[in-house]
Amino acid sequence: MERQSRLKNAARREPEAGEAPFASQPTVDLGHLPELTGYLLRRAQLAVFQDFLRSYAEVDIRPGQYAVLTVIEHNPGLTQSQVSNALGIKRANLVALLDSLESRGLAERAPVASDRRSYALYLTDDGRKLMQRLHAINAAHERRVTTRIGPEGRVRLRALLNEVIAAIGNGCEDTDES
Amino acid sequence: MERQSRLKNAARREPEAGEAPFASQPTVDLGHLPELTGYLLRRAQLAVFQDFLRSYAEVDIRPGQYAVLTVIEHNPGLTQSQVSNALGIKRANLVALLDSLESRGLAERAPVASDRRSYALYLTDDGRKLMQRLHAINAAHERRVTTRIGPEGRVRLRALLNEVIAAIGNGCEDTDES
DNA sequence: TATTGTTATACTCTATAACTATA
DNA sequence: TATAGTTATAGAGTATAACAATA
Numbered sequence: 001m002e003r004q005s006r007l008k009n010a011a012r013r014e015p016e017a018g019e020a021p022f023a024s025q026p027t028v029d030l031g032h033l034p035e036l037t038g039y040l041l042r043r044a045q046l047a048v049f050q051d052f053l054r055s056y057a058e059v060d061i062r063p064g065q066y067a068v069l070t071v072i073e074h075n076p077g078l079t080q081s082q083v084s085n086a087l088g089i090k091r092a093n094l095v096a097l098l099d100s101l102e103s104r105g106l107a108e109r110a111p112v113a114s115d116r117r118s119y120a121l122y123l124t125d126d127g128r129k130l131m132q133r134l135h136a137i138n139a140a141h142e143r144r145v146t147t148r149i150g151p152e153g154r155v156r157l158r159a160l161l162n163e164v165i166a167a168i169g170n171g172c173e174d175t176d177e178s
Numbered sequence: 179m180e181r182q183s184r185l186k187n188a189a190r191r192e193p194e195a196g197e198a199p200f201a202s203q204p205t206v207d208l209g210h211l212p213e214l215t216g217y218l219l220r221r222a223q224l225a226v227f228q229d230f231l232r233s234y235a236e237v238d239i240r241p242g243q244y245a246v247l248t249v250i251e252h253n254p255g256l257t258q259s260q261v262s263n264a265l266g267i268k269r270a271n272l273v274a275l276l277d278s279l280e281s282r283g284l285a286e287r288a289p290v291a292s293d294r295r296s297y298a299l300y301l302t303d304d305g306r307k308l309m310q311r312l313h314a315i316n317a318a319h320e321r322r323v324t325t326r327i328g329p330e331g332r333v334r335l336r337a338l339l340n341e342v343i344a345a346i347g348n349g350c351e352d353t354d355e356s
Numbered sequence: 357t358a359t360t361g362t363t364a365t366a367c368t369c370t371a372t373a374a375c376t377a378t379a
Numbered sequence: 380t381a382t383a384g385t386t387a388t389a390g391a392g393t394a395t396a397a398c399a400a401t402a
Contacts (some may be wrong), residue, residue, distance in 0.1 A: 028249060028252075028253055028256065028260060028261075028263075028264035029249075029252040029253050030248070030249060030252070030264065031248045031249070031251065031252040032248070032313075032316075033245060033248055033249075034336075034340075035336065036316070036320060037226060037320060037323050037324055037332065037335065037336070038223070038226040038227060038230055038241065038319075038320075038323065039241075039245065040335075040336055040339040040340065040343075041219060041222055041223040041226055041339065042223055042227070042241070043266075043339075043343055044219055044223075044339040044342045044343050045216070045219040045220055045222075045223045046266075047342065047343050047346040047347065048215060048216040048219055048342065048346065049216060049220070050346070051346050052216055062368090063216065063217075063220070064369085067211060067217065070208070070209045070210070070211055071206060071207075071208060071209070071211075073209065074206075074207040074208070074209040075206050075207050078206065079383075079384095080383070080384065081382085081383060081384080082206060083206075085206075086206035086208065088221075088224075089370090090370070090371065090372090091383075091384070091385085092370095092371080092372080092373095092384085092385075092386080092387095093369075093370065093371080094384090095384070095385060095386085109384095115378080115379070115382095115383080116377080116378060116379085116383095117376095117377065117378045117379070117382070117383040117384070118378095118382095118383055118384080119383085119384075135210075138210075138214070141216075142214060142215060142216075144345065144346065145215050145216065145342055145345060145346065146215055146342070146345075147345055148341045148342070148344065148345040149338055149341050149342065149345075153338055153341070154215065156334065156338065157215065157218075157335070157338045157339075157342070158212075158213065158215070158218055160327055160331055160334065160335045160338070161218040161219065161221075161222040161335075162212075162218065163326045163327050163331070164222045164225065164226065164323055164324070164326070164327065164335070165218075165221055165222050165225050166326065167322065167323060167324075167325055167326040167327075168225040168226065168228070168229050168322065168323065169225065240391090242391095242392085257360075257361095258360075258361065259359080259360060259361080267392095267393090268393070268394065268395090269360075269361070269362085270361085270362070270363080270364095270393095270394085270395085270396095271392075271393065271394085272361090273361070273362060273363085287361095293359095293360080293401080293402070294360095294400080294401060294402085295359065295360040295361070295400065295401045295402070296359095296360060296361080296401095297360085297361075
């Protein structure tokens with residue numbers, strides 16, 4: 001019993017001709033997925049990022065670029081490795097991102113006198129000006145995301161997410177490829 | 179004032195020779211990023227998915243595969259389009275995923291008598307057997323993720339994430355390319 | 357005409373190895 | 380020898396267009 005060929009016994013419960021495999025929008029049973037933290041995190045993150053992309057489409061800025069610009073804004077003179085470590089971006093992957101920011105005149109690499117291997121990162125005037133717009137866009141975006149959970153919900157969500165992150169390990173302690 | 183060339187004025191506050199650009203693990207200022215819901219969601223999701231990948235490495239199952247297997251398990255006979263819609267996966271991208279599950283003998287496509295364009299999806303015996311292991315692995319994984327926030331924290335986190343998702347729009351209402 | 361599964365393709369994000377120039 | 384930035388490359392995940400078979 002229960003030892004038939006896979007291909008044979010699996011083909012039962014095939015929808016009958018009149019049965020309609022499922023009423024079209026048939027509320028598929030997702031099982032325990034909606035109770036799985038990782039599943040909900042992924043859906044929520046995708047939804048929020050999509051709102052982010054819509055919100056920042058007019059300025060053509062993506063989440064990673066926003067994060068890098070913000071870190072440089074708050075820490076002018078940081079090197080690429082330091083930005084990489086701070087944001088969990090591989091050094092190798094930061095190169096193209098910075099290239100685009102630099103070619104758009106938003107940020108730049110400046111030589112470091114004390115270590116000629118490194119570049120110190122700064123925002124340009126245009127970059128600083130853009131950040132004001134980005135922060136305004138961000139306020140509206142964040143309001144949209146958290147409008148339904150209210151200020152207390154927002155604080156609680158942040159705390160819970162931080163605890164989840166802490167429970168596992170930050171998920172990107174190694175930015176290096178060693 | 180404030181109208182100098184970008185390249186010129188941006189290169190101030192370059193770390194002096196003795197200054198040390200930043201003490202090595204210098205706690206970089208992330209600005210408002212840690213208060214940004216999307217940023218925390220991304221970090222949390224990455225951390226949880228990494229734990230997922232570690233947990234399921236022994237059975238060589240990835241999050242998308244686990245989701246598809248779970249949906250088929252709970253809805254035997256579903257078509258590929260229905261699974262796509264349920265999980266927000268593009269029809270075109272589900273093909274390779276199902277190919278891998280089928281070639282591993284975990285799931286299979288069965289012809290549908292009432293519509294010869296469609297395939298009804300079923301788990302094989304091996305697939306059903308594997309699901310028991312997957313659910314066991316998942317219990318441990320979920321426990322690890324939510325151990326610090328406790329059962330009430332877990333319920334609250336789910337509710338908050340669902341509200342965030344609902345506030346925006348589920349993020350994948352269109353699986354089709356029309 | 358519209359839909360299902362499929363192929364081909366492309367773009368983003370991420371990950372690794374290896375190179376260079378410096379330290 | 381080790382590190383910073385870089386290049387090349389490869390792998391997921393995701394997106395669109397178009398096609399054959401079928402409805």
